[in-house]
Amino acid sequence: MNSCNYFFFEVGRQTGIDKLNEWAERLGLGKKAGLELREGEPVLAGRAERSARGEYWGEGETLAAAIGQSDNLFTPLQLASFISVIAEGGSGYRAHLILRVVAPDGTVVAETTPEQTVDADISAASLDCVRGGMYDAAKSGTVGQVFADCGYEIGAKTGTAQISAENSNALFACYAPFVDPQIALVCVIENGTDGYNAAAPSEPVISRFLGER
Numbered sequence: 001m002n003s004c005n006y007f008f009f010e011v012g013r014q015t016g017i018d019k020l021n022e023w024a025e026r027l028g029l030g031k032k033a034g035l036e037l038r039e040g041e042p043v044l045a046g047r048a049e050r051s052a053r054g055e056y057w058g059e060g061e062t063l064a065a066a067i068g069q070s071d072n073l074f075t076p077l078q079l080a081s082f083i084s085v086i087a088e089g090g091s092g093y094r095a096h097l098i099l100r101v102v103a104p105d106g107t108v109v110a111e112t113t114p115e116q117t118v119d120a121d122i123s124a125a126s127l128d129c130v131r132g133g134m135y136d137a138a139k140s141g142t143v144g145q146v147f148a149d150c151g152y153e154i155g156a157k158t159g160t161a162q163i164s165a166e167n168s169n170a171l172f173a174c175y176a177p178f179v180d181p182q183i184a185l186v187c188v189i190e191n192g193t194d195g196y197n198a199a200a201p202s203e204p205v206i207s208r209f210l211g212e213r
Contacts, residue, residue: 001136003158003195005067012066017057020066021046027090028118029074033081034094042078045071068159076186079173084184085118086130087155087175092118131155135178143172143199150207153178158195167191172198176206183209 012020021044024030030044043049045065050057064070074082077095085092093114100111134155138147142158155178159171170192175181185206187198 001133001141003137003142003160008067009063012062015066017046017059017062017065020062021048023120026118026120027082027122028085028092028120029078029082031078031081031117033075033077034096034115034117035077036097039077040073040075042075043071043073045069069162076188079171080184080186083157083173083175083186084181085120086127086134087181087184089127090118090120090122091116092120131178134174138174138178143196146196146199146203150203152176152206152210154206155181156199158199160193160195163191168193170195170198172196172202174199174202174206176210 021030024044030042032039032042045061047057049071061070065072081092081095094117096112098110098112101109103109134157135153137143137158138154138156143156147154147156154174154176156172156174159173161169161171163169168191170187170189172187172195173185175184183206185202187202187205189198189201192198
């Protein structure tokens with residue numbers, strides 16, 4: 001409900017980096033979204049990635065990884081794909097830029113069909129726990145004020161990615177509506193200081209999309 005590094009530090013410490021990454025991969029985090037264009041290579045922080053570079057993973061680094069920092073590196077679309085898996089109950093699909101290609105005479109030349117890439121097989125109880133926290137964050141927690149009067153409910157999480165001792169990037173990830181989700185969105189503001197700041201520009205995008213739907 002309230003973004004708290006200490007909470008996630010402790011969850012990460014108790015869970016361990018290997019189990020964290022096992023579930024991250026099952027939920028699609030660390031995989032490419034699958035766009036038709038060239039896509040940045042995701043980096044999932046942990047022993048395997050560090051060992052591939054011939055370096056050591058210290059147990060204390062699990063705390064940083066648990067809040068999304070350390071060596072973690074994902075594009076906004078890869079994060080949105082990950083959030084969509086939560087929204088879809090553990091199922092993930094390849095991302096596309098093209099829905100269909102239509103000739104001038106109206107003939108459909110090509111059409112994209114859903115391609116499932118993730119099947120997390122996550123329990124309903126675990127999903128309810130995660131979704132409940134995301135619901136509370138958007139309703140009365142971290143970004144409650146931003147979405148108080150929008151007319152729909154969402155599940156959301158803020159993020160603050162430290163890039164120096166003095167500065168951070170702001171991140172906001174969500175899906176909407178909370179029941180029967182239609183859109184997953186990630187907003188990143190470079191040098192945005194705090195994740196809360198990335199929520200405000202997200203609201204009109206979601207409202208416009210849902211309004212047009």
